[in-house]
Amino acid sequence: MLPGEDTEFAFELRVCRWAERAWEPAREDSVVLVARQLGTRDRRWDTLILECDPEGLRQRANFGLDALDSDLLHVVRHAPDDWTYYRDALPYPGYPWRYVREALHRAADRGVVETRKSGNRIECRRRWAYPDWCRRIVAVENKPDLDASAADALVSQLEHDVALSLADEAWVATRATGGAVEPVLFENLPVQAGILTVDVGDGDGRPASDASVAWHARSLAVDDPGTRILERPDGSEFDASAARFEYADPGWKADKRREIAERAYARGWRSYVDTMRPDCRHFQAREDGALLPWCDANGRCQTAGECSGRCSEFEPEPPAWRTKGWPIEGGPGAATKRLLARRRRGRRPGLEE
Numbered sequence: 001m002l003p004g005e006d007t008e009f010a011f012e013l014r015v016c017r018w019a020e021r022a023w024e025p026a027r028e029d030s031v032v033l034v035a036r037q038l039g040t041r042d043r044r045w046d047t048l049i050l051e052c053d054p055e056g057l058r059q060r061a062n063f064g065l066d067a068l069d070s071d072l073l074h075v076v077r078h079a080p081d082d083w084t085y086y087r088d089a090l091p092y093p094g095y096p097w098r099y100v101r102e103a104l105h106r107a108a109d110r111g112v113v114e115t116r117k118s119g120n121r122i123e124c125r126r127r128w129a130y131p132d133w134c135r136r137i138v139a140v141e142n143k144p145d146l147d148a149s150a151a152d153a154l155v156s157q158l159e160h161d162v163a164l165s166l167a168d169e170a171w172v173a174t175r176a177t178g179g180a181v182e183p184v185l186f187e188n189l190p191v192q193a194g195i196l197t198v199d200v201g202d203g204d205g206r207p208a209s210d211a212s213v214a215w216h217a218r219s220l221a222v223d224d225p226g227t228r229i230l231e232r233p234d235g236s237e238f239d240a241s242a243a244r245f246e247y248a249d250p251g252w253k254a255d256k257r258r259e260i261a262e263r264a265y266a267r268g269w270r271s272y273v274d275t276m277r278p279d280c281r282h283f284q285a286r287e288d289g290a291l292l293p294w295c296d297a298n299g300r301c302q303t304a305g306e307c308s309g310r311c312s313e314f315e316p317e318p319p320a321w322r323t324k325g326w327p328i329e330g331g332p333g334a335a336t337k338r339l340l341a342r343r344r345r346g347r348r349p350g351l352e353e
C-alpha cells in the first residue's frame with residue numbers, strides 16, 4: 001500500500017481499477033464499464049459496474065459522451081422514424097407538454113433527434129434508435145476496514161438495496177488482510193449481498209491485482225416491483241414504531257436504471273481528477289496502473305477533499321511548464337486530465353475523439 005492509500009477514496013479507485021480489468025460479467029460477451037459515486041436521490045453507491053451489450057454500447061456512442069437525462073431519454077427513446085407531430089409521437093410523460101418541447105429543443109441542439117416546424121406544429125424524427133445497451137448493474141459499497149461496527153453501519157444500506165432491487169447485485173468490497181473475514185459479518189449482512197476482499201498491493205505501488213469472493217451475491221429481482229424502506233424502528237426496546245415502506249413499480253425501476261447507466265457512461269471513475277487540482281505543481285498521477293493521485297508536497301496519496309484551492313500547500317504550475325504549446329496544450333495538469341479522459345473514452349467504443 002502506498003503512503004496515504006489507507007483512505008476510502010484511494011481504496012475506491014483501486015476497486016474501480018480492479019473491476020475494470022477483472023470483473024467477470026454474467027454473460028461472457030458483455031463489456032464492463034465502471035463508474036463511481038452514483039445512484040438515486042436516496043442512495044449513492046461507491047462503485048458501479050455495468051455489464052453492457054457490446055453492439056448496444058457501440059450504438060450508444062451515437063448520442064455522444066454526455067449523459068442523457070430523464071427528459072432527453074423520453075425523447076430519444078420514442079422519437080419516430082418519420083416526421084411526426086411530437087405530441088402524436090411521444091407518449092404523454094405525466095408532466096406538462098411544454099417541458100417535453102424544451103427537451104425536444106435540447107435534444108435537437110445536441111444533434112440526437114431532428115426537429116422542424118410544420119405550420120404551428122413541431123415535428124420530430126429520430127436520428128438513431130436508442131439501444132438497450134446496459135444488461136446488468138452491479139453496485140459495490142467500499143469499506144476498506146470492514147470490522148463489526150463498520151458492517152453494522154452497512155446493514156441498513158444493503159437492506160435498502162435488496163428490498164428495492166434496483167441493481168442486479170449488491171456487494172461490499174473490503175481490503176484483504178490475510179486473515180479470515182469475521183463471521184459476524186456474515187451473520188449481520190443480508191444473505192443476498194456479496195463480500196469481496198481486495199488485495200491492494202504490497203507497498204511497491206503495483207496495482208490491485210486480485211480480489212476474492214468471501215460470499216457470493218445473489219441476483220436481485222430487478223424486473224419485479226421493489227420496496228423502498230422509508231423508516232424503520234431502531235431496534236431498541238423503547239422504539240415501538242412501525243416501519244414505513246413505499247412501493248416502486250417495475251416501470252419506475254427500469255427508468256431509473258437507464259438514467260443511472262447514462263450517468264455512469266458519461267462519468268466513468270476517472271473523473272475524480274475534475275474535482276481535484278491537477279494544475280498544482282505538487283500534483284502527480286502515480287504511474288502504477290490505477291493512476292492514483294499523488295501529492296509531492298505531502299509525500300502521499302491525497303484525497304479529493306484535501307486537494308483543492310483551499311489547500312495550504314497549493315501552488316499553481318509555473319507558467320514555464322506550460323510554454324510548450326500553451327495555452328492550447330496546457331501544462332502537466334492539463335496533460336493528466338487529457339490522459340484520464342482518453343482512457344475513459346477508450347472504454348466507450350465508437351465515440352469520436
Ligand code: SF4
Nearest residue numbers: 280283295307311313
Ligand atoms: S493542492 Fe495540496 S494536496 Fe493537492 S497536489 Fe497541491 S499541495 Fe498536494
